[in-house]
Amino acid sequence: MAAAVQPVLETTANVLEVRDLSVQFRTPKGPVMALRKVSVAVPRGSIVGLVGESGSGKSTLALAVMRLMPANATITEGSLRFAGRELLTLPALEMQRLRGDRLSMVFQDPMTSLNPVRSVGMQMVDIQYRDRQMSQADKRRRAADMLRRVGIPDSEHQLDRHPHQFSGGMRQRIAIAMGILEKPELLIADEPTTALDVTLEAQIVQLLRDLRRELNGSILFISHNLGIIAELCDYVVVLYAGEVVEQGPIEDIFHSPRHPYTRALLECDPARIEEVCRELPTISGDVPNLLRIPSGCVFAPRCPQAVDVCRQERPADHEAGAGHIARCHLLRGGANG
């Protein structure tokens, strides 16, 4: 096998470095390896997109970084370095201090991600519990400022309202305001626009872009929508069935995808279809059952270009350009030997 190429830069310039992360779920049917040797880096100040189908492990990766995985999940190997510190060995209390302060998360469905019985102001003041010197009134003012910043008008009055009195788009803005209240170095956004309509989606994407510039933070943006990833992100990581099949700078991935899965994914994006046709293109076949992972390449059963070696041997990572890595046998003897 060709020597594995270590993905992306490995310096403290990265706010988050996930290396060889494997996550296992215990299920009644046996262990499921939801993530297998996933390596991802988020350079400081950049937006990294994580794209993949449902069940590819996007949210698992996000929750693993937050160390908020369900009880039946365990990290079997790998390392998670955040701002140079290893998160996996961090005591629970230390981890809790990082969350919401230097590392926070926005969830997919704004309808369920806010506590229904607490007013927005109460929830936003509560997040600032670390600051013991600041008065209650100052915390409220800060919450109101942040709400105004994410585009909620008349924010002082909105603090006393409850989540159900807001629309979905407003709620997601509130959730983002909560996530960035302490100006975190890394914000993980787990499909924050999936539950919203297209207009709101564009607004939220614009908001995230502005916030990145203002706060100089980094964002790990999870989505299955390639269009949004292309618009927002600097780097893309393509996840398939728990493995990173390709990652690299946004232009490289969109203009010269090297992995057949990425190519197929791009072909399926309705925005890229030029000819009018009756049916939308799909990738034939299904995501492999994670209880029985194929012995060769994970994508081989659905890959139009698969050859014998693809079904027998696990492919290695091949470098296809600066920071552009694809895990595919077809690249062997290609760009980088």
Add this chain to the structure above:
Amino acid sequence: MSAQTSEAIVAITAEAATPGFAAGLLRRLRSDPLGLLGLSLVLLVVFCALTAPWIEPYNPFKIRVLERFSPPSLVHVFGTDNLGRDVFSRVIAGSQIALGVGVSSIAIALVLGLILGLCAGYGPRWLDNFLLLIFDSLYSFPTVMLGLTVVTLFGPSLETLMSVVITIQTPGYARLIRTATLATKHSEYILAIRSLGSSPWRVLLIHILPNIIGPILIIASMDIPSVITLEAGLTYLGMGIPPPAASWGRILQDGFDSIRDAPWIVIAGGIPLILTTLGFTFLGEALRDLLDPKLRRVV
């Protein structure tokens, strides 16, 4: 850890103590006639219990054999019983026992149930299993049998009765709260709150507790009358509060023997029981609505 706990408790009591909460309660009750009725009835019972010695027209224990079974009149508003005691005075005196047994023991059971239920629902698995075993063992005792056994061992008294009620009610509340906690702790907003760095104590007291307390409060307030009835039942078996105590159960019991000749005694003993039941039920519903912002009327 303890600093965080106290901080979380301060935060939650601070919210309950804010003028907004009290004002909201009053505003809510003003627009809710049933809630207002419930509050009035409960306050009436509380008022009777607190001022019983001063507002009773007669001594509730004074036996006047010559006046036995006098029907309701201006002299004896609810008539007299088999020993000539003034039933109206006894009903007022009974409110003390009703509140003592009903409200105090339910309140204690509720607090114990909350603590145990939250621990079982949010704590580690072994603690949950251990507490469940205890709840189920206590739960499996037949209420009346347990009451009879305890009363036989320790003698009938108000304290014995209250400890029986607490022992019976606590596991029920704890189980309810445990189930609600389990259901709530896996919801996405709890995950979101944890992702923003809240400690387990803050999650439990500030976010989970207010989400589950509503239904439990209603159940508890509806349990108050059934506890008063339990007291009456045990009194019937001679295992309740010993005579000559003027509990409503005692009044019903005394009146039951002479229901054909002097029905007013049973009626006089039953009406406060019914009114208290309704009062606590209405008040419980109003409280539930106040705690659940979705049911709050938009002003």
